[in-house]
Structure formats: structure tokens, C-alpha cells
Amino acid sequence: xxxxxxxxxxxxxxxxxxxxxxxxxxxxxxxxxxxxxxxxxxxxxxxxxxxxxxxxxxxxxxxxxxxxxxxxxxxxxxxxxxxxxxxxxxxxxxxxxxxxxxxxxxxxxxxxxxxxxxxxxxxxxxxxxxxxxxxxxxxxxxxxxxxxxxxxxxxxxxxxxxxxxxxxxxxxxxxxxxxxxxxxxxxxxxxxxxxxxxxxxxxxxxxxxxxxxxxxxxxxxxxxxxxxxxxxxxxxxxxxxxxxxxxxxxxxxxxxxxxxxxxxxxxxxxxxxxxxxxxxxxxxxxxxxxxxxxxxxxxxxxxxxxxxxxxxxxxxxxxxxxxxxxxxxxxxxxxxxxxxxxxxxxxxxxxxxxxxxxxxxx
Amino acid sequence: xxxxxxxxxxxxxxxxxxxxxxxxxxxxxxxxxxxxxxxxxxxxxxxxxxxxxxxxxxxxxxxxxxxxxxxxxxxxxxxxxxx
Numbered sequence: 141x142x143x144x145x146x147x148x149x150x151x152x153x154x155x156x157x158x159x160x161x162x163x164x165x166x167x168x169x170x171x172x173x174x175x176x177x178x179x180x181x182x183x184x185x186x187x188x189x190x191x192x193x194x195x196x197x198x199x200x201x202x203x204x205x206x207x208x209x210x211x212x213x214x215x216x217x218x219x220x221x222x223x224x225x226x227x228x229x230x231x232x233x234x235x236x237x238x239x240x241x242x243x244x245x246x247x248x249x250x251x252x253x254x255x256x257x258x259x260x261x262x263x264x265x266x267x268x269x270x271x272x273x274x275x276x277x278x279x280x281x282x283x284x285x286x287x288x289x290x291x292x293x294x295x296x297x298x299x300x301x302x303x304x305x306x307x308x309x310x311x312x313x314x315x316x317x318x319x320x321x322x323x324x325x326x327x328x329x330x331x332x333x334x335x336x337x338x339x340x341x342x343x344x345x346x347x348x349x350x351x352x353x354x355x356x357x358x359x360x361x362x363x364x365x366x367x368x369x370x371x372x373x374x375x376x377x378x379x380x381x382x383x384x385x386x387x388x389x390x391x392x393x394x395x396x397x398x399x400x401x402x403x404x405x406x407x408x409x410x411x412x413x414x415x416x417x418x419x420x421x422x423x424x425x426x427x428x429x430x431x432x433x434x435x436x437x438x439x440x441x442x443x444x445x446x447x448x449x450x451x452x453x454x455x456x457x458x459x460x461x462x463x464x465x466x467x468x469x470x471x472x473x474x475x476x477x478x479x480x481x482x483x484x485x486x487x488x489x490x491x492x493x494x495x496x497x498x499x500x501x502x
Numbered sequence: 503x504x505x506x507x508x509x510x511x512x513x514x515x516x517x518x519x520x521x522x523x524x525x526x527x528x529x530x531x532x533x534x535x536x537x538x539x540x541x542x543x544x545x546x547x548x549x550x551x552x553x554x555x556x557x558x559x560x561x562x563x564x565x566x567x568x569x570x571x572x573x574x575x576x577x578x579x580x581x582x583x584x585x
Contacts, residue, residue: 170505173574197504223552224578250582251553253535273552276504279538280554287520328506331549331557354505355570383563384549390556392538482578483504491575 150360151183154367161187162370163319164363165312165455167305168326169196169483170354176488178356180363188367191319191455192488194308195326197273198225198481199453200408204440205301206231209270210239211436212299218434219245219262221255222270225481230474232441252277252284252298259288259296268430271298275329278302278419279393282400285421285428297430300420303406305329306337307417313345315411315454322366324359325351327381332397334389338377345375352380400425409443409477410450449476452485459489466495505576506549506556508564511536514544525550528568530580552579 166172172192175181181190194200210231213220220236227236227248240246245265249255252269259267271281281298288296305326312320325338330351342349348369352362362380369375379385388394397419406418421429443450446464451457459465459478469475471490478484489495513524514536525534525548532553536542539555547564548555559567571577 168504170574170576173576174570177574195504224582248582250532250579250584251535253533253553254584274504276506276551276556279556280535280552283520283535283537283554287518291518326504328504328549328551328556331506353567354574355566384557384559390538392540393554393556396538482576 146357147183147360150357150364154188154360154364155185157364157367157371158185158187159371162321162367163189163191164322164324164366165191165193165320166324166359167193167195168329168354169199169481169485171195171324171326171352171359172485173483173488174354174356174359176492176494180356180359184363188363192452192458192485193312193455194408194411194453195274195305196478196481196483196485197277197303198229199449199477199484200303200410201226201229201272201301201477202407202409203231203443204407204438205299207233207438207441208431208436209236209299210234211438212268212430212434213239213246214244215434217265219247219258219265219267220270221247221249221258221267223272224248226270226272228474229477229480252280256284256287256293256296259293260291263295265295266433267296269298272301274303274305274326275332278397278401279332279390282396285400285425286396288428289425294427297428297433298421299430301406302401302419303408304417304419306341307414308408308411309341309347310345311411311414311417312454313347315456317456318454320455322348322350322370324362324366325349325377327351327353327358327385330381330385330389332389332393334394335377335379335385335387342375342377348375350378350380351385353384410453444475447476449478449486452478459486460494462486466490505571506551507571507577507580508547508549508559508567510564511542511544511546511548514542525555527580532580533584
């Protein structure tokens, strides 16, 4: 996509600037896919390692939340709606898709507004939407609840597992064994939220953050900026995606999120509970909270022991470090969420053939 | 599902006080909420995520971004049938 000469030019500039050895984490799963697809990690000089971050909403949704979704979806009279990938993530008792095969009404929707439409069309049924995601899905989920309240729809609720990027960055840096020295920030998240909160993280944690997109030239240009900061001992936020991201993000979207949601502590798969890293419905909207509407008890269970997705989500391991990768764990029979989601690091490595190289090297 | 997809606004209308419209993604059309980009005009390009336009972009960025998303196989949400 990016003309090869443009990429080569950027790689040359990075090589010229580089003195030390640096590890940079791309936060967004879409960026990970682009890096693996276009081989950006392999174009870079040996002194730079790219670590793949937890920016895959499906991957960081806790197992216990998936189990709660399962318990709600199997209740009689419920229409349970979700984005596609979430249906295929194994919970302790199976996937949501397996419930559908058993005759439960589990539906794949494009938008939370489609779930809302189902609630209007089925007044005798309870429609529940699985509201997962980062800041990019928050305005959509907020709008659905706002509209449901305005229309006095008593049969629409959200199972909320909404997480926020900026509080997660310090948690990554504080993980035992952390190697991350700079972040490539998630462009589409910043398109909604702006850059202000990242400035506080950069200053407090003394970490360079370069906000960027997912096209190869965007990523290489951001790596150049990050390397420059690391070499010069700077730690500031740079916006390398100004054509999409403004400093204040999308003001209407932010206002809507603030109207409907408030901050709360949230557990992340692989990372544990991160203070104030999630959103929950404000008191005025809590009638639309599925966890209040349906009394579901779930038992906390651990991850499958052979799955190292927790370490992968923290950037401590790569998919090729996992014995199960490409053998017992494959897209058609995934052990962990990082293999299920189109944004997961394991799925990216598999889709671009790196499991074959791994096996060839063993 | 974290990446927004660029498309062209081909219809703008108000539904129950909310700005809605139709967005064309290289031949696939979707009903999209335009309320968060209230200044948008017919024929402009927007970045859309789970049925919501979140930013306006220019036609060149839209075309290039769409091709990359296609190559990255990140257009799955457009395959979901409309409710």
C-alpha cells in the first residue's frame, strides 16, 4: 500500500537516528495486524523491537464476563446480541455460538442500534446487547442506552464491559518484567477522546507516546518519532495522525459518553483489575444494566493452562513463544481470545503465516 | 472491531431528532448514525465504527484507508446483515 520507496526512506531515517536498543509497544490490535501483514517489524533495524499490546477489545474481556453473557443468553425469552468475534470466544461453559446451536436466541449485530431496533420490534422479549470495547464503541453504546431511556424501552439492556486505554498504559509499564519504553498510541481511540489524557500519562510515567494510524507509512513515521524521542531522552505526546485526530477528539461523542457512563475499576483479561480503567452506566441509566436486571452468578475460573494470552497481552511474550500456537490452538479451535479476534496478536501471526515459520524453525 | 471504516455519506436525514444517514462502503450500504458529526454534508467521507460516524476525512484518505483495511481483512463488520 505504502510505496516501497517511502517505507525504505523511513526505515533508513530510523536506522540513522538509532543509537540504543529500544522496545516500543503498538497499543492497537489493528496496528499489530498491519505490522505483521506488511512485515514492518522485520524491516526495522535490529535495535528496535515491537511489542504487541492489549488493544483488542475481545481479547481483554474477562472470562467471567463471557460466562455472565452465557448465563444471560441462555435465559428463556432473552434475545442476546453481540458483535461477531465475541460469539466465538470460549467461556468456561462454551461459546455464545454453541448456545445458539442449542436453540438459544443469540444474534450477531452490526451496531448497538440494531439491537435497539430488535427491542422495539419484540416488546415481549428482553433484548440484551453485549457492550464490549474501547472508547471507539463507547459513543455507540451510550447512544443506544440514551435512546432506549428516551423511548421508555424497558426490555433493552447492556452487559457492559467497556474499557479505556489511558489507565491501561501505566499498568503495562508497572507489570513485572515490563520492557516497553514507548507507545504507539491508538489513532481511532484518540479520534473519539482526543490526546489530553495521554499527555498526563507521558509526563507521569516519563514515556513517549506517538499517536498514529494503521497504514504502514503512519506506523513507520510514528516509530521514527518514538525512536527520536527515546534517543533524545524526551517523553511527550506527539500526534502523528492529525488528519483524523484532533486534540479534543469528537466533542459530541465525548459528551454522550459522559452523559451515560461513569468511570469504574475494571478487570482486564491478562492484566487484572486496573483502577478507573472502565466505564459503567450512571445511576440514571442503570435500569438498562443487564447485570442488575438478570441475577446471574458465575464462578471465577482460570484460563486454560496452556494458553499464554495473558503474557502476550502485556507484551511479555509473542505468539510464536507459545507451544500451543498453530498446533492445539488455531483459529477454528482457539484456546484463548487472542486467537479468536480479528484484532488479536495470535490471529494476526496465524493469518500471515508465522505459525509455519515457527514450526519450521523448531 | 476497533478500527473505523471509511465510507461516503449518500443520504442524510433526521429520525426522532437524531441525525441519521446512509453510508456507502465501496458498494455496501449501511444505515449510520451521523449525530456525532453534525456538520457532515452529503457526499463527504466519514470514518464509521459499529454504525456511528466518528470523524470526517477527505476522499483520498478514505480511499487509501479502505484499501489497507481490505488487505488487513478488517472489514468483517460490513458482512453482518442489517437488522
